[in-house]
Amino acid sequence: MNSVSIAQKPFLAVLAGQTISPAPLWLMRQAGRYLPEYRALRAQSKNFLDFCFRPELAVEATLQPIRRYGLDAAILFSDILTVPWALGQKVEFLEGEGPKLEPLRSARDLDRLELAGMVERLSPVYRTVAGVSAVLPDKTALIGFAGAPWTVAAYMVEGHGSRDFLIAKSFGMAEPAAFRRLLDIVTQATIQHLFAQIEAGAEAVQLFDSWAGVLAETEFRQWVIEPTRVIAAALRARFPAIPLIGFPRGAGGMLASYALETKVGAVGLDTQVPLDWALQVLPRTLPVQGNLDPVALVVGGLALKDGVRRILDRTRGRPLIFNLGHGVPQTTPPEHVAELVRLVREG
Ligand code: CP3
Numbered sequence: 001m002n003s004v005s006i007a008q009k010p011f012l013a014v015l016a017g018q019t020i021s022p023a024p025l026w027l028m029r030q031a032g033r034y035l036p037e038y039r040a041l042r043a044q045s046k047n048f049l050d051f052c053f054r055p056e057l058a059v060e061a062t063l064q065p066i067r068r069y070g071l072d073a074a075i076l077f078s079d080i081l082t083v084p085w086a087l088g089q090k091v092e093f094l095e096g097e098g099p100k101l102e103p104l105r106s107a108r109d110l111d112r113l114e115l116a117g118m119v120e121r122l123s124p125v126y127r128t129v130a131g132v133s134a135v136l137p138d139k140t141a142l143i144g145f146a147g148a149p150w151t152v153a154a155y156m157v158e159g160h161g162s163r164d165f166l167i168a169k170s171f172g173m174a175e176p177a178a179f180r181r182l183l184d185i186v187t188q189a190t191i192q193h194l195f196a197q198i199e200a201g202a203e204a205v206q207l208f209d210s211w212a213g214v215l216a217e218t219e220f221r222q223w224v225i226e227p228t229r230v231i232a233a234a235l236r237a238r239f240p241a242i243p244l245i246g247f248p249r250g251a252g253g254m255l256a257s258y259a260l261e262t263k264v265g266a267v268g269l270d271t272q273v274p275l276d277w278a279l280q281v282l283p284r285t286l287p288v289q290g291n292l293d294p295v296a297l298v299v300g301g302l303a304l305k306d307g308v309r310r311i312l313d314r315t316r317g318r319p320l321i322f323n324l325g326h327g328v329p330q331t332t333p334p335e336h337v338a339e340l341v342r343l344v345r346e347g
Contacts, residue, residue: 027323065337078125089156104157143245157179206247214250228258229261249326255273
C-alpha cells in the first residue's frame with residue numbers, strides 16, 4: 001500500500017499499526033437482508049450465486065452500506081462458497097435454508113475438484129472488485145475476502161451448515177491424508193483467489209474462519225493455523241503491502257497461538273472472547289477488530305451505547321478497527337447501524 005492511501009484511509013492506517021481516534025469502522029455482513037435496498041436488488045436475481053456472479057448487482061450491493069452510512073471500508077459482495085463452486089463442486093443456496101453442497105465424503109470424491117481454470121470461473125468476482133474500486137470514495141478502503149481453508153473444507157465435506165461440523169471433523173480425523181489433500185487444494189485456491197482480488201483493486205483481505213471454534217487443539221493447529229500460515233506467507237511474498245486480517249471465530253484459548261504462528265497482520269475478535277484477556281495475550285502493536293455483540297446492534301439504545309463504550313475504553317492506545325464479533329443479523333433495524341456509526345465517531 002502506498003503512503004498516500006494510508007494517509008487518506010483510516011482503515012488502512014490502523015492496519016499499518018497506527019492508533020486512530022475515532023476508530024475506523026465497518027461491519028461484517030454490512031450488505032444484506034436487513035437493508036430494504038438490498039432486498040430490492042436481490043429480487044432481481046434467480047438465486048444467490050447468480051446474484052454474486054452479476055458484477056452490476058454485486059457492485060451495487062457492496063456500495064449500498066457505504067452510501068447509507070459512510071463506513072470506512074467496503075467489503076466485496078460475494079460469498080466464501082464461490083470457491084468450492086469454482087473448484088467444480090455443486091453449490092446451491094436454497095431460499096431460507098442456507099447453502100447446500102454435493103458433499104465430498106471420500107478420497108475419490110476429491111478427484112472431482114479442479115484447481116485449473118478456477119480463477120477464470122471466478123472472473124465476475126474480480127470484475128466486481130474493479131467496479132467498486134473505480135467508484136469508491138477516496139477515504140474508503142476496499143476489502144477482499146475468502147473463507148479460510150478449514151471453514152470452506154468443512155462446508156465441502158458436511159454439505160451444509162452445522163452446529164458442530166461432526167461429519168467434516170470425523171472425515172478429517174478418520175482420513176487424515178485425504179483431508180490434508182482437500183485442505184491443500186483449498187489453500188492453493190484461496191491464495192489464487194485473494195491474489196486475483198488484490199490485482200483487481202482490493203487493498204486488504206480478510207480470511208473468515210467461522211468454524212475454527214469447533215476444533216480441539218490438535219486439529220486447530222493442523223487445520224486452522226497451518227493453512228492460514230501458508231496463505232499469510234504467500235501473500236507477504238507477493239503483496240507485502242497488503243494487510244491480511246484473520247478472523248478465527250471461536251478460537252478462545254488458541255487466539256494468541258493463532259496470531260503469532262500464522263503471522264496475520266490483524267486479528268478479528270469474536271463476540272465471546274473476553275476483550276481484556278485478548279488484549280493481554282496479543283502483541284500490543286497487533287491491530288484488533290471486532291468483539292461487539294451483534295445482539296446489541298439489534299437491540300439498540302443503552303445496550304448499544306454501553307457495548308460501544310466498553311470496547312472504545314478498553315482498547316485505548318491500541319490500533320483498533322471497530323466491528324461486530326460476527327455478522328449483522330437480518331433483524332437489525334437499519335437506523336441502529338446509523339446510531340452505531342454516530343457513537344463510534346463521537347469516540
Ligand atoms: O460482509 C459482507 O457484507 C460481504 C458479503 C459476504 C456474504 N457472506 C454475503 C452473504 C461475506 C463476507 C460472507 C461470508 C460468509 N458466507 C461466511 C463467513 C462469515 C460468517 O458469517 O461466518 C460464511 C460461513 C458464509 C456461508 C453462507 N452464505 C451462509 C451460511 C449463508 C446462509 C445464511 C444466510 O444468512 O442466509 C450465506 C448466504 C449469504 N452470504 C447472504 C449474504 C448477504 C444471504 C443470502 C441472501 O441474500 O438470501
